[in-house]
Amino acid sequence: MTLDDYFYNGELMKCYEAAKQVTDDTEKALADKYIKLLEEYDFASYPKPTLAVEIQHAERADESYPESDAVAEIRAIKDEEAFSQRIKELEEVAKTGMPIQKAQSFFTQGELFLFAHHYNESVHCFKQAVKESPNKALYWGITGQTMHRFGWMPFDALGYLEQAITLDPKNARWKWNKALVLIQLAKDLQMAPFIANAAITLEEALAVCDEHQRSLKDAIQNTIDNMDNYVFS
Incomplete structure (x- = not known):
């Protein structure tokens, strides 16, 4: 995936870490832009998950x-x-x-x-x-x-939600929240890739939502049903 792919999918820590590895002069300007942006949101000082296995309760x-x-x-x-x-x-x-x-x-x-x-x-x-x-x-x-x-700020929220999903990829709530933030970014910045990735994330959230999570399932479906309301000028 490219830096832009990570960024528009809300995978900001992955974008940040990948940007720090860029050595190609043709990509350096973009990488530096992402590094500067994300360091303004403290991505350099995020706590680091360890290799220890943690039980993630449903x-x-x-x-x-x-x-x-x-x-x-x-x-x-x-x-x-x-x-x-x-x-x-x-x-x-x-x-x-x-x-x-x-x-x-x-x-x-x-x-x-x-x-x-x-x-x-x-x-x-x-x-x-x-x-x-x-x-x-x-x-x-x-x-x-x-x-x-x-x-x-959306980038603050996304940074934490990204780590939650990385640690517990089957948690539908964190995916739904990530999609909501991507939708907000799409509205605020008028950038279509955010809304496209939000739609994918909502489908992922629905797929991993358990049967007993009835209210969450309804909320995710409601967000999907109203995606058409987010029209770009």
Whole structure:
């Protein structure tokens, strides 16, 4: 694939890494352009997944993951003092726990901030979870999804969604979110290759969507059905 192929398909890290390998003078200008653009979005400092094998849990019918159970438990606490104590414990684990414990704590805090509509804090916590546990697709995916929903730049969101899909290629939600970002880029930049790749990604998302993910399947199909609304001038 060419640098442009990677870029318009939302595979920005692959584009960045490939651009750094370019030595041909005829391609150097384009490569340098991509390097400069993507380094503005911190691609040079992304956490690196390791060779360790990580279990990637599937999304459940209620759109949650096993990693979300702690959030449900904490939100069910009615006593204010008990709630505060549980939050203090979370924060302490984030400071002193093992990396996997820190990551889970940051993820839990991020979801709690999300429910409280504190989106900047939520993204900060999700990014910390990625740093502590860069092999878990959920942490990358939830970061990219939250960024896309709440006003971050498309290239920020795509970078995280790309890593989520690389780690868990059968997760339909991350593919759907990637397609939504590509559609946004197609609208914002009026570049047809983005919409073409969005259509392909939506079909891929539909193909790997499990039967129990009924609402997600409907959302993906709705996006496909409305693709014709994105007309270029």
